[in-house]
Amino acid sequence: xxxxAASKKQRATFGLQHSMLVFRNFYTKQAxxxxxxxxxxxENPSLLEHLKRPMSVLSNKQIKQIDKxxxxxxxxxxxxxxxLQVKIIALKGKEDYVPTxxxxxxxxxxxxxxxxxxxxxxxxxxxxxLTN
Numbered sequence: 001x002x003x004x005a006a007s008k009k010q011r012a013t014f015g016l017q018h019s020m021l022v023f024r025n026f027y028t029k030q031a032x033x034x035x036x037x038x039x040x041x042x043e044n045p046s047l048l049e050h051l052k053r054p055m056s057v058l059s060n061k062q063i064k065q066i067d068k069x070x071x072x073x074x075x076x077x078x079x080x081x082x083x084l085q086v087k088i089i090a091l092k093g094k095e096d097y098v099p100t101x102x103x104x105x106x107x108x109x110x111x112x113x114x115x116x117x118x119x120x121x122x123x124x125x126x127x128x129x130l131t132n
Contacts, residue, residue: 006072014067021060028055037095037112040119050117078102089130091115091123 006014020027032041032048041047055063081088081101090104093111100106107126111118 006074011072014072018060018064018067021063024055028052031055034097035113036118037093037110037115039095040111044118047114047117091126093118 090106093115095112
């Protein structure tokens with residue numbers, strides 16, 4: 001989930017992408033390219049199957065509602081992040097479409113937006129290191 005509000009360009013892009021929902025397999029492949037890192041998809045084609053399963057049960061309307069709630073109409077959380085009073089560490093895929101959060105220590109890991117699926121062992125090792 002992004003922390004910045006969606007731009008006009010992003011909203012227009014999603015509008016065009018939603019017109020492709022009638023071609024569900026094509027739409028799902030395009031969504032996979034946005035969510036997963038390119039290298040991850042090439043090395044592990046089963047990642048596409050992780051996305052196909054939920055996409056096959058959601059209606060077009062539900063997909064649009066999810067995109068709207070999570071991306072298009074998401075509140076801008078930049079000020080909230082800047083005003084946190086606790087130590088926070090962000091984990092971000094190197095190919096993630098979400099920008100690096102401001103003023104937060106950020107650890108980059110191979111992959112895209114769904115790095116726990118792409119590199120589960122690396123994420124687990126990092127969590128163990130941080131919690132010990």
